[in-house]
Amino acid sequence: MEINLLQWIGYLASVIIAASMTMNSILKFRWINLAGALTFSTYGFLIGALPVGFLNAFIALVDIYYLYTIYAKKEVFEILEVRAENRYLIRFLQFYDKDIQKFFPGFSYKPEMNTISFFVLRDMAVAGIFLAHRKDEHCLSVGLDYVLPEYRDFKNGKFIYLRLRDRFINEGFKKVITEGRSEKYSTYLKKFGFSINTDGLFEKTLEKS
Numbered sequence: 001m002e003i004n005l006l007q008w009i010g011y012l013a014s015v016i017i018a019a020s021m022t023m024n025s026i027l028k029f030r031w032i033n034l035a036g037a038l039t040f041s042t043y044g045f046l047i048g049a050l051p052v053g054f055l056n057a058f059i060a061l062v063d064i065y066y067l068y069t070i071y072a073k074k075e076v077f078e079i080l081e082v083r084a085e086n087r088y089l090i091r092f093l094q095f096y097d098k099d100i101q102k103f104f105p106g107f108s109y110k111p112e113m114n115t116i117s118f119f120v121l122r123d124m125a126v127a128g129i130f131l132a133h134r135k136d137e138h139c140l141s142v143g144l145d146y147v148l149p150e151y152r153d154f155k156n157g158k159f160i161y162l163r164l165r166d167r168f169i170n171e172g173f174k175k176v177i178t179e180g181r182s183e184k185y186s187t188y189l190k191k192f193g194f195s196i197n198t199d200g201l202f203e204k205t206l207e208k209s
Contacts, residue, residue: 006047013039013056024149027070034063070153077159079118079130084111089119092129100146104181107144116140120147120156127151130160135177140168142178145185154191161192161204169206176204 016036023029037060044052082089093100093109100107113133120128128147135141147156161176168176178194180186180202194202 006043009039009043009046013043025152026150027067027153030063030067030070034060034067037063075122075155076124077155077163078121078124079164080121080126081116081118084114084117086117089117089129092119092126096146096148099149100144102182103146103185104144106181110143113143120159122151122155128156132176134173138172138174140173140176142176145178154188157188157192162209165206166208169208174206176206177201 013036016032016039020029020032020036023032037056041053041056041060044050044054044056090109090111109131114131115134116130116132118130119126120130126148128151129144130142131144132140132142145157145160176194177197178189178201180189180196186202189202189204192204194204197203
C-alpha cells in the first residue's frame with residue numbers, strides 16, 4: 001500500500017509539471033511548476049532518491065525567486081489612445097481574434113461604437129486593449145477588455161479599474177457596465193468589484209479614491 005501511495009505521489013508530480021508546461025502565462029507557469037517541484041521533491045525524499053529530492057527543491061526555490069521578482073517588480077503602466085479606425089488596432093484585433101473569442105465569444109469590432117479606445121502599455125510593451133463607449137451621460141459600457149496571455153496577472157485590471165478610475169469619473173462617468181461573456185471574464189470582473197444588475201449585466205459604481 002505504501003509503495004502504491006508513493007507511486008501516486010510521483011504520478012501526481014509528473015502531471016503537475018506537465019500541466020505547467022502548457023501555460024501561456026509565465027505567472028501561472030511559475031505557480032504550477034512550483035507545486036509540481038515541491039511534490040516531486042517530497043516524492044524524491046520519501047523514496048530515498050536524494051538527487052531527485054534536492055534537484056526539485058532547488059527548482060522550487062528558483063520558482064519562488066522568480067515569483068517574488070514578478071510581484072515586486074515596479075512596472076510603468078501607460079495608455080496609448082488610438083482612433084477607432086486605427087489600422088494597428090484593427091490588425092491587432094484580427095491577429096488575436098481566436099484568443100479574444102475564448103473570453104468574449106461573439107465579439108465583433110464596430111468602430112462606430114467606440115468613444116474610448118486605448119492600448120495598455122507595460123514598460124512600453126503592449127499588454128492589452130480596452131474598448132468602450134458612452135452608453136448614456138454617466139454610464140461607460142465596456143465592449144472589450146482583452147489582455148495578452150503573458151500579462152494575465154490582474155495588473156492590467158488594477159490599472160484600468162483602480163488607477164484610471166478618477167479619470168473616468170472626471171469625464172462624467174458614474175458607473176461601468178459590461179457583459180460577462182465567459183466564465184473566466186466573469187471571475188475577472190468579480191475580482192474588481194463588479195456585480196450583476198437587474199439587466200443581467202456586470203456593473204461597477206465609480207467612486208473617487
